Amino acid sequence: MGTRQEISALPPEADLARADSLAREIFSDVANKWAFLIIEFLGQRTMRFTELRNEVGGISHKMLTQNLRMLERNGLVERTIHPTVPPRVEYTLTEAGEGLRAVVDGMCGWTQRYLGHIESSRSSFRDPAG
């Protein structure tokens, strides 16, 4: 009992409330800036490494590699190696990755909608510490 496979009547967010350790681990992995940007851009189409790097912009070679490995490990991204010279490696979202993409899209929409609010909140904010 208490396994992931149980069918639960609780709302999705209750899982975090129950301090589910795997769910939290996934949050830690996936809820970060680079992962979100990668998911967002890969959602547009399959891309090669360098192409993706250019699209995301501002990400180092190393960070892109690390994040792609992490996303691959979690089954959100699939890596296809074409054994040509020079090698051609393509990255695609899996079904799970597409599901996350919907979430990221939601965040993009949210950002758009509240951009003005956030901007004005920032300019009027005074840190209590001074």
Added chain:
Amino acid sequence: MGTRQEISALPPEADLARADSLAREIFSDVANKWAFLIIEFLGQRTMRFTELRNEVGGISHKMLTQNLRMLERNGLVERTIHPTVPPRVEYTLTEAGEGLRAVVDGMCGWTQRYLGHIESSRSSFRDPAG
């Protein structure tokens, strides 16, 4: 021209594609583990500092303070100080914060739905580096 206030016919995610620097900055601030967890739990109800710390779990005093300041600066969280002894400080989501909460809820749902997929992908994953 080119300001935030323009009405755009493009889909929300196109903003990131245009490398909008403010939108990216917001992504960097908000798309992180602690911010998401805080938003998620604060969405359930208004809470005091220590109460929230217990709910989130595993977050240090310092990190909670830092993230709450950041969320306040961006107008996602409102801080109310009751001038009593000892001080009572309550945190609540703003309307923008509630909007983001919907996104985080979406991610909780996604996590639930793909937990099994992720778990099995993890166990079969072999790092190409060995």
Added chain:
DNA sequence: CCGAATCCTATACGATACTG
């Protein structure tokens, strides 16, 4: 072209101690 390894710096983060 893609990726691993190395080196180095900046920041994240935790622990602790102090203030109103």
Added chain:
DNA sequence: CAGTATCGTATAGGATTCGG
């Protein structure tokens, strides 16, 4: 109780170099 400051360590992250 809530917050700040300071210190120490760990990890994130960039630049570069080498290899398949």
